[in-house]
Amino acid sequence: MGARKALSARALNRALLGRQLLLRRADLPVVTAVERLLGLNAQDPNLPYLALWNRLEGFTINELTAAIENRELVRSTLMRATQHLLSVPDFRLVRPQLAPLLRRVQRTAFGRRVAGADPGALVTEARALLADGRTLTRPELGRLLAPRWPDADPAALGWSVQYLEPVVHPAPSGTWNVRGATPFARADWTGVHRDPTLQDACLLVRRYLAAFGPASVADARTWSGLGGLREVFDRLRPELRVFADASGRELFDLPDAPRPDDDVPVPVRLLPEFDATLLAHADRTRMMTADIRRRVCNGAAVAATVLVDGTVTATWTARSTPDTVTLTVRPFRPLSSTDRSAIQEEAAHLLTFTNPGTHHDVQLMPPQ
Template sequence: MPVRTVLGTRALNRATLARQLLLDRSDLPVLDAVAHLGGLQAQEPQEPYLGLWSRLRAFEPAALSGLLTGRQVVRTHLMRRTVHLVTSDDALAWRARHEAMLRQRVLGVYRRELEGINLGELAAAGRALMADGEPRTMTELARALAARWPAPGPRALGEMVISALVPMAQLPPRGLWRTKAGVRNVLLASWLGREVADLPADSSDPVGQALLRRYLAAYGPAASADLRAWCGLAGLPAAVAAAREELVSFRDERGRELLDLPDAPRPDPDTPAPVRFLPAFDNAILGYHDRGRIIDDDHRGLSVAGERVVLVDGRAAATWRVEAGTVTVTPLGRLSRADRTAVAEQGREVALFLSDNESDGVRVATSSE
């Protein structure tokens, strides 16, 4: 596969916006949009609604809530050991491939507490406790396990079982539109009525290949390090090697090799990009190791701090929040008059969406505030 053109930051930005449905809003059904995006990060339960509103025309929150209660999408620990909203099919197909990473990430936090604990026995005990199908909070499950393993403390036990050892789903009403509810867990297979797929005994890593193609469709062109940053897996080298002949290759301005699907959209760098309001922890930013295509290095910390950002000309140019029903935008630098007007117009649309058309209040602060 010959190495091809160098893609500049602006070219990568426009490709990202197109793949992320942020260049033009899409008419995709909600389920198809969740699948295309490879899921949405969802530890903040209402944020996926904002993410889909920014990407889909005529998005109705009830459609996503209906998919959750209808068990077509599910909230579960997956990529990067964070809670993601993914299609049920993807949750079942991808969960086993993520398990080793999930274990290692929990051990990275609780290794000392879990030292000497047989994780196989802990997993079996967790499954046995959940086998009755009754939803349980992490605290309830951890206290039951602590009767057998008192030393680690309930937090370490609960985190290991729920987010790593035993595939779980977080049940509605958690994650429903405008609903506040605690986390109640149930076995993923029990909730979905289907078993988690076993990993194929294939050294080419077919599940990894599927992840690679899905990632490139929604995030490419991208480097192996970007793929790793999105899913938390170790770069999927066997999958990349097996799929390499089907892919095209570019370089970025730093000289990194970028892989891509041959027919995926790579718009002209001068394609106009509309203002977009992103939710907290949006994967359009977090889904890369090199986030420079969409956010300046000086502001990189915003993406992991839970700040909602506003894209102007495709780049993070402001943060936003809701205060007393008003959308307040704080620019990260100077905005032109035209940009401020466009931000205010889109902010009014956000306010109307969040208030069921009861308020269109928006305030764009000056960059010095």
């Protein structure tokens, strides 16, 4: 076997940004884009909207809201046991693969608080309570389950259901600016299966590589939270291209996947919190240095970030008063006048999207 072609961090950066629709805004329908991206983080309802605004030409809030209301996209507990927005076919693909992970999360986080509640019996009872299209919020479901298991914590019973049983959180939950208690509904209508298969695991890895490759086994594990992926990659190896990163680590990719030149220009982008480009790899040096990662990824939090030349260069926050919305950018290094102007312009466009008709102010702070 000959030496594997080595890919620089910059080459990996351009490949990732191209597949994540961040080299240029795409002219795609919302559902097609969400499938291309293999889902969007939805821990806050506005995050998918901000993610798509960065990626789609002429994107409007109503487009995504309509897709959620029409049940073309579903919100549920998925990758890394966090809320994501996926198309219905992708939910059918992904949720069974994640079932073992989600069961482990339930045992770790809530096992002691629901001691005495058999998981199978808990699921059966919850499904009965959610029968016939009934929707209950997580606290409501927990209170209704409590009489069956009086020694258990009702809140933990409600939380456990979303890890043990495929449930979705129907609209208006997950739509723009709609927050509050999370509603649960059965996901039977999606056609989701209960048992993971190796065939679907292989398809999921291919889809991951299409959205985030080239990538290692550890990268795919970090994105999904799944174990046992080495077997899947080995099974797929004959049909994949194998590269190496600068440290010699083995990377896999689809044979015909786009890998843009290192010098492809990248526009400034203001990514939302928890954007997948920052979370989809164990080795995140294609997006940011180790020092910046420590400042962006703080515990369970992942800050909203500014990309300059494709890499994380600053964080941003927005704050509203009755008459003004202010977006504040905090750079990690000195910025050229060209970069400052590009950031200010993109930030102003973002505020026009999020707060139309409101006075806007963009503040660039000194480097941290």
